[in-house]
Amino acid sequence: MNNARQIKHLYSRAGFGIRFKELHDHENASVKKKLKELFKNSEADQHITVITENIDLRPKTDDPEVKKKNQEDRNQQDKDLNVAWLKQMASSDAQLRERMTLFWHNHFACNINNAYHQQQLNNIQRTYALGNFKSLLTAVSQSPAMLQFLNNQQNVKGHPNENFARELMELFTLGIGHYTEQDIKESARSFTGWHFDGKTSQYTFVPRIHDDGQKTFMGKTANFCGEDIVDIILSNKQTAIFICTKLYRYLVNDTPDKTNINQMADVFYQANYEIKPLLEYVFLSDWFYDDKNIGVIIKSPAQLLVSLTRQFYIDYHNPDVLLQFERTLGQVLFKPPNVAGWPGGRAWIDSSSLMYRIKIASTLLNAGVIDFTGKATPEDEAFLAATHKQQFNVIKRTQAVPDWGRFLQDIPLDMPRIQVAEFMLEPKLNQTVIDEVNQAPDIKSMVIQIASTPEYQLC
Amino acid sequence: MKRRDFLTKSMLASGAFMLPAFLKPFEALAMNDITGHKNLVVIQLSGGNDGLNTIIPYCNDIYYQKRKNIGIKVPDVITLNDMQGLNPNLAALKELYDQGWMTIVNSVGYPNPDRSHFRSMDIWQTGSDSNQFLTTGWIGRYLDASRQTLKNPYTAMEVDDTLSLAMKGEYMKGIAVSDPNKLFQTTREPFFKDIVRDHEAQHLSEENLGYLYKTMIETYSSADYIQKTSKTYNVTAQYPTTGIGYQLKNVSKFINSGLETRVYYVSLGGFDTHAGQQGQQGRVLKTYADAVAAFVKDLKQTGKLDDTLIMTFSEFGRRVEENASAGTDHGTASNVFLFGGKLQKPGIFNDAPDLSDLENGDLKYKVDFRDVYANVLDKWLDVNNGEILGKQYQGLGLV
Incomplete structure (x- = not known):
């Protein structure tokens, strides 16, 4: 078969x-x-280590020149981290690990002005990407990035800050409607004392500011600490359902299927929140391979850039262009719009972002030109002539170098064009695409055309 | 249809064959459905504009106590009433104010204010509560609610390269057009033109692929319409040669050429003045005021001012007390401006901010921004505000 x-x-x-x-x-x-x-x-857990300095530790200053320099360095770090991860996603053999790291990056969305801590959080998400969800949740919650982002540094005995407790339940575990405002207030007290040491960037528990009084959480009363709260939340199967729903939408289909999700939640819950058995279950389920689940998910901008880069072995001599693409397409890694992350799905697509998306393949692969030998109206000819004239400028700006030799070498010589197209596109080919494929002047032009279709936006 | 047939038929039909034929009825329909065509122009000031140094409470001693370095001195203030006056860099707005074309709403904000730029901007753009995360914008939901009659993406147009959350609904989204010719050119890519043809039966399903093709075809048709319509009008008024000047000049071109757009969205940045505020804020305020004044006077001249409402907001105001770097940090409530020929209550709408009643050093909001939106939705865009904002707001007597 x-x-x-x-x-x-x-x-x-x-x-x-x-x-x-x-x-x-x-x-x-x-x-x-x-x-x-x-x-x-994906057994290899290769950390990103490009950021070596925590700029927060530089001496405080009022000197505008020094302040300016610090900010410039921060911007540079943001860029370096972003590009390092994008390149790793594209080149790493640990594809599943990187793909799941991207999932957790959005699930535990964090946006702070400290690339050093962002890198640390990203590495935590990578380490536990296929591991145990409880370990992941705990490590993320105790990371300096998240402690800072959700204000747990300000959560102290007598003056609880509820931000972390709220997001923990609303966005990380249970989902809205499965806890009360009282649960938030009480659990916030349990997380007092969860801190990080600014100098070492390590988690530390500070007993002096921890509220060790009685708390009533989800109907139970005791002197709960933060770890107890996490245990109670995980003992509620709703957490498994919530995570599986999100994962289903990320891996299977935008439209949740209750039956499949409940099956996933059973597996996840019974496996004590181990992620690997859950993924194995999904990827080996018959329904995962149903026609209705193939080629129907809209790639996120990061996914689109990574898949293009990976497939065509693109080398970026000017990495700034990657950030520019991320910005125009609406997803700058490490800069989610808010704690809820990027909404995804059709929210990626509007008139302008779609036009950019379908233009990106030719920009990266052929200096903006989509060679076309269909009907040649004078208007088309004029358009093509103008884009050809622009090629040099596009090359100068993008400085992206695909390895065509390697790409073409991989394609068996006797492979019919239609099969190449079928290979590159997840959705089934329609007649228009088949026509284009058959009429393209050469294989390279054909491949660029294929990567410039709406179909290529789907996975 | 074979390529050759397609070519022949299209060429027979007209020279403009890039538009799939089945789209034509849509456009004809939309034309008739728009009645009493009113325009809303939203101008977003990004970075958190310091309201207190914009509309200056020059009769309030606390203002000068808290702002020893950056307070605008009394002789420099352009007096509006016996409490407040304009920053001198807003001089161009004085004439609009005197003509009754400007309303200033003081202390606009929302409960439990968020001081993050991104988050607070999201709150303003989605019209959410501060602890609520919405994935659609208030204008986007207006598009959703009106989608039976206003079917085209250009019903809401952002004069920019990318589309803000404010403009995204669940079913409908606005369109981002920084330059109609550029958009037109991009969509004319011969290959794109070829793949959007005859997709009516094949792809326009409810699935994501259908959605992508639908968006592409709409963009195609919109780019064509916007370019063809807008080039029929030439703006003769003088605009400042600034980014926002250029954007508003484009909006004038769109409005005056009769484009069927109801909402325009424009942004101006540079308001995050943590240090050296006076120079920086002064520059951006002047850029803003000069462009808006040119725009309003242009519309007056062309007879469109009565049909146009301009609204300016920023994601938050700034702290009452200046910081150590002659700047101000992120704060809460700020002012909203409205301009137009049909304002219900021109001038200063409500009391100046109360500087003696602060919360952690920040102004307390007096007007919920969603009451401003509610008023605009009910009275200007003719939709029930509750349908768009999730619950019914009282609204204000602004328009």
């Missing part, structure tokens, strides 16, 4: 898309075997 479609689907959801080579290396391998390989390749 030819299971190329299933394997492609698996790679598009458990990674950032498949390369020709990856499909043909093990033709006819079972989905199960491929999945095993994905997990195996």
